[in-house]
Amino acid sequence: MEFGPHLLLAVLEGLVTASILSLTAMGLSLVFGVMRVVNVAHGEAFMLGAVLAWWVTGLVAGHPAVGFVLAALTAPLIVGALAAASDRLVLKRLNYDPDRTIVATIGLLYIAQQTTLMTFGPDARPVEPPFNQRIALPWLERTEEGWTWFYPWGLSITSYKLFVIAAAAAILVAIWLVITRTRAGLLMRATQQDSETAQAFGIPVGTVYSVVFGIGAALAALGAVLVVPIQQAHYLMGGEPLLLSFIVVIIGGLGSLPGTVIAALLIGLSDGIISVFFSPTLAKIIATLLVAMVLVFRPQGLLGKAQT
Amino acid sequence: MTDRLRTDLLHLGVIAALVVLFLTLPTYYAGNLSRIMVLAIYAIGYNLLFGYTGLLSLGHAMFFAAGMYGYGLTAQLAGVPALPAFALGILAGAALGLVVGALALRTAGVAFMIVTLMFAQAAYLTILHFGTYTRGDEGFVVPSEARIVFGIDLSGETERFAAALILFALVLLATGRLVRSRLGRTLVAIRENEERTRMLGYDATRLKLIAITLSGALSGLAGAAYALLFGYVGASFAAVPYSIFPLLWVLLGGAGTTIGPLIGVFFMFYLIDTASGITLAYLLIVGVALVLLTLFAPQGIAGLIKRRLPWLP
Structure with missing residues (x-):
């Protein structure tokens, strides 16, 4: 393959990564924005979503699409409920103190991960995609007869990957509408701006916190359900999405939702492109250091506004 | 009896108790004691930054x-022979502490935790990247010539215990003095109220940088001692769990107390040792312990004792 088609392939793969990442990071960003706490166990919500998707699809016989739809409906619900329960049982009792919340969510991380190891086991397990046609992509090139279309060998994408991109975009639009156009969104924004005043106006801040924590985890789980037909479910798979989501949320500006989406596209695409052309470990080292430097020298994020 | 005398007596008592334990316990447990003491040095280094200065590093x-x-x-x-190489190890820890501190101390709170987490991740990946020299996750065995100090081979059980005890005793006594010194008290002042400490004319940033450098040096000392005494170097010691462990030990034992780190390592070591005999998922214990500690005993074991004995350092 020549450079052009190769790049197109890298961009498409990057878009798939970016789609999943934007859902996961959106969950983390929402929780940080509204509750002002960092949820270190966020990656485990992703992992639980994938493992539950594997479990649910295994329960249903028949066409893989039936199991997939069922998984997409139930896995985020279960994970969200678990997260809301842990908010009630643990975080609420810590009064959302930032330091102690981080320590407690590290604990939750190990609990979720190790319980999965005990029940699901150490093996990676695949989930069958609901549909998976290979779509060859055309490429335009100048030949002796002028510009012609042709299909380079290896330049293709599956219909499922295209579906992932479309589904993620639809979910993000839905979140945007919920936050800006509904009463529930209004309550969230009010709590985000000033939780004490919101409380004084009769908003059940405690409930809002639990719901937001649940939604944040459910978004990660939904991302995982989408990714699990491409990438297998494994009990240690939560680490990478956690780190990448951190990076995205920091670059996008802590708590800024549009910033999060833009940063997810940036990171997802560059991750796809970088890993096609460079050594992945070196790319990760550079990326991690760069993000740490962003946090050191521009704590409000690349797109966030400085806090006064 | 003055507090300083009490403190020194307490520390000497702890050291004497360790010797008695070594002499009376069967060999397997005696071997564990050496490991516990080295890890306790690491925990003391962490405690200096987290417990006394109030900076939570991940x-x-x-x-x-x-x-x-x-x-x-x-x-x-x-x-390089054992002693100079060992000194280089301590120096490497201190130097990294200085560099990371100079950058990370520009942030505070949650951002400080994430920045330290990311630097550590970059360090871990760097070790993997230079796998030709570091042998990555697999690690390498330290050559036996480099484990001989003053003609004594430290791979023997008794020699190893003696070396670990000497190092631990030195570190414990030194930190006992340090936290009662002017510097130590100022660090506690920063933990309690950084703004006020600044107003009183202390250069808080410089002091925090000193704390993180000292903490890095002690942690480096522990890392070098671990490799020296147990003869193995591997990338798993740079991975995320080894950043979480010292936090857990210090929280469990009691942050901001000199003997807390040892207590924490001791308890957690045997808790994990027991659990890993039962299940593969022994890290579950770590998770449950972290959650329960933050919920019910944020001062840790030594913190609970300190309520009765307020002179405890």
């Missing part, structure tokens, strides 16, 4: 690894 494994690789790599690749 990346201390990089300092431990700096000491471990500073000693191990110079011994392995350059054939």
Whole structure:
């Protein structure tokens, strides 16, 4: 393959990564924005979503699409409920103190991960995609007869990957509408701006916190359900999405939702492109250091506004 | 009896108790004691920053690894003898502490935790990247010549225990003095109220930088000692769990107390030792312990004792 088609392939793969990442990071960003706490166990919500998707699809016989739809409906619900329960049982009792919340969510991380190891086991397990046609992509090139279309060998994408991109975009639009156009969104924004005043106006801040924590985890789980037909479910798979989501949320500006989406596209695409052309470990080292430097020298994020 | 005398007596008592334990316990447990003391040095280093200065780092494994690789790599690749290589390990921990501190101290709170976490992740990946020299996750065995100090081979059980005890005793007594010194008290003042400390004319940033450098040096010392005494260097010691462990030990034992780190390591060591005999998922214990500690005993075991004995350092 020549450079052009190769790049197109890298961009498409990057878009798939970016789609999943934007859902996961959106969950983390929402929780940080509204509750002002960092949820270190966020990656485990992703992992639980994938493992539950594997479990649910295994329960249903028949066409893989039936199991997939069922998984997409139930896995985020279960994970969200678990997260809301842990908010009630643990975080609420810590009064959302930032330091102690981080320590407690590290604990939750190990609990979720190790319980999965005990029940699901150490093996990676695949989930069958609901549909998976290979779509060859055309490429335009100048030949002796002028510009012609042709299909380079290896330049293709599956219909499922295209579906992932479309589904993620639809979910993000839905979140945007919920936050800006509904009463529930209004309550969230009010709590985000000033939780004490919101409380004084009769908003059940405690409930809002639990719901937001649940939604944040459910978004990660939904991302995982989408990714699990491409990438297998494994009990240690939560680490990478956690780190990448951190990076995205920091670059996008802590708590800024549009910033999060833009940063997810940036990171997802560059991750796809970088890993096609460079050594992945070196790319990760550079990326991690760069993000740490962003946090050191521009704590409000690349797109966030400085806090006064 | 003055508080200082009480403190020194307490520390000497702890050291004497360790010797008695070594002499009376069967060999298996005696071997564990050496490991516990080395890890307790690491915990003391972490406690200096977290317990006394109030800075929560999530990346201390990089300092431990700096000491471990500073000693191990110079011994392995350059054939440097044990003592200079060991000193290099401590120096590597201190230098990394200084550099990371200079950058990370520009942030505070949650951002400080994430920045340290990311630096540690970068350090871990760097070790993997230079796998030709570091042998990555697999690690390497320290050459036996580099484990001989003053003609004594430290791979023997008794020699190893003696070396670990000497190092631990030195570190414990030194930190006991340090936290009662002017510097130590100022660090506690920063933990309690940084603004006010600044107003009183202290250069808080410089003092925090000193704290993180000292903490890095102690963690590096622990890492180098681990490689020296147990003869193995591997990337798993630079990974995320080794950044979480010292936090857990210090929280469990009691943050901001001199004997808390030892207590924490002791308890957690045997808790994990027991659990890993039962199930593969022994880290579950770590998770449950962290949650329960933050919920019910944020001062840890020594913190609970300190309520009765307020003179406890």
